[in-house]
Amino acid sequence: MPDAFDPSPSDRFTFGLWTVGNRGADPFGLPVRPAMTPLQLVQGLGRIGAWGVNLHDNDLVPFGATAPERDRIVTEFARAVADAGMCVPMATTNLFSHPVFRDGAFTSSDPRVRAFAVQKAMQGIELGVELGARTIVFWGGREGAETDACRDPRDAIAWYRECLNVLCHWTRSQGWDLRFALEAKPNEPRGDIYLPTTGHMLHFIQTLDHPQMCGVNPEVAHETMAGLNFLHAVAQAMECGKLFHVDLNAQRIGKFDQDLRFGSEDLKGAFFLVRMLEGCSGRPAYEGPRHFDAHAYRTEDPDGVWDFARGCMRTYKVLAAKARAFDADPEVRAIIAGNAFADEPLGCAAMLSATQGAGASRIRALALDPDSIAARGHRYERLDQLAMEHLMGVRG
DSSP: OOTTTTTOGGGGGGEEHHHHHHOOBBBOOOOOOOOOOOOHHHHHHHHTTEEEEEEEEEHSSOTOOOOHHHHHHHHHHHHHHTTOOOBBBBOOOOOSSSSGTOOOTTSSSSHHHHHHHHHHHHHHHHHHHTTOOOOEEEETTTTTSTTTTTOOHHHHHHHHHHHHHHHHHHHHHTTTTOOEEOOOOOOSSSSSSSSSSSSHHHHHHHTTOOGGGGEEOOOOHHHHHHOOOHHHHHHHHTTTBOOOOOOEEOOOOOOSSOOOOOOHHHHOHHHHHHHHTTTTTTTOOSOOOEEEEOOTTTTTHHHHHHHHHHHHHHHHHHHHHHHHHEEEEEEEHHHHHHHHHHTTTTTTHHHHHHHTTTTHHHHHOOOOOOOHTTTTTOHHHHHHHHHHHHTTSSSS
C-alpha cells in the first residue's frame, strides 16, 4: 500500500541511465543482469515516481554513431521521456571510457587529445540542450596520474582551465543559459586525480574566465572515500552559492568507489545531509534535483534494481521527515539556542558582524574571561543522542 514515503515527481528525484542501467559487472566478474535499453530504463523510472533522468552522451548514443542514427535515437528517447512525464535536468560527457583518454582528457599532455575532449564535450552539451538539460556536469575521471614523472601538475591544471574556458566561451556564444557543475574525486580510476575534493574545485572555479556559470557537483562516495565529511563539502558549496547539482549514494571510508544505495551506510551522516539540503534547520534549502548516483548490488536481478531505486528515494523521504521532527523538538531547539548566546549582554555577535572593521576597536577593548567561558559545557552529547533517538524512531 502507498504511504507518505513513496516517491513522486514533486520530490525532484533523478537517476542516471548508468545507475539503474548498471549490469553488476566488476573488475573480477562479468555482468549478472541483462541489458535494458534507455527507453526501458525511462519507463521503469517513471513507474516508480522519479522526476527526471540524467545521462552521459554515450549512455544514449553509442560512440561512433552516424548523424542519422544519433538523431533517431535522441528523438525516440525524448518521446519516451515525455510519455513517462519526466524530464532531463542534467547531461554529462563520457571523457573516461575510450582508450584515447587513458592519460587524461582535458589534462592530457597531447593537445590532440585535449582538442578531441573539447569537441566531444561540445557534442555532449548539444545533446543535453536538445533534451532540455540546464546543468552540464564534468567529472574528470581520467584527469590525473599514476606517476608524477609524466608531467608537471601545474601544466595539467592550466590545460584543464584552458579547456573549460573554451567550453564556457563557446556555450555563451550559442546563447545557452547553462550551468557547469564540476565533480571532484580523490582517486580511481587514476592513481591520483588532480582536483580531488570539492574544496579544490571551488578554488579552481575562481580562476576560470566565467566563474559565475560554474559550480560543483559533490558526491557522497567521493569525499567519503578520502575520509572527509561530505556534509561540510556540501555546506561550503551552498554557503558560496555553488551547489549546482549533488550526487547521493553511500560509501564506507577507505573502500573503492562503492556507489551504494543512499543511506545504507553512515545513516547519521545521511540524516544531517538531508536536513541541510531540505532547509530543515531554517536555513535556505537546496532547490536543485536530488540525484542518485548509485547502483544495485551485484546480487540483484532486474526486479532488485527497482527495489534499489525505490529504496534510495524512500530513505531520503524518511530522513527528511525525521529531520523536520528533530528540528521541531523543543529540547533540541533549547540546546542549540543555548549555545548561540543571541542575547548575551556584550553584543559580541553584533561587533563581529560589523562591516569595515567598525567593531574591531570595541572587540579589542572587551574584558573577556576565557576561564569562566570555558567552564560551561555545551550539551552536545545530549544533542547527538536526541538525533540518534529520532533516527531510531523512539522520539518525535
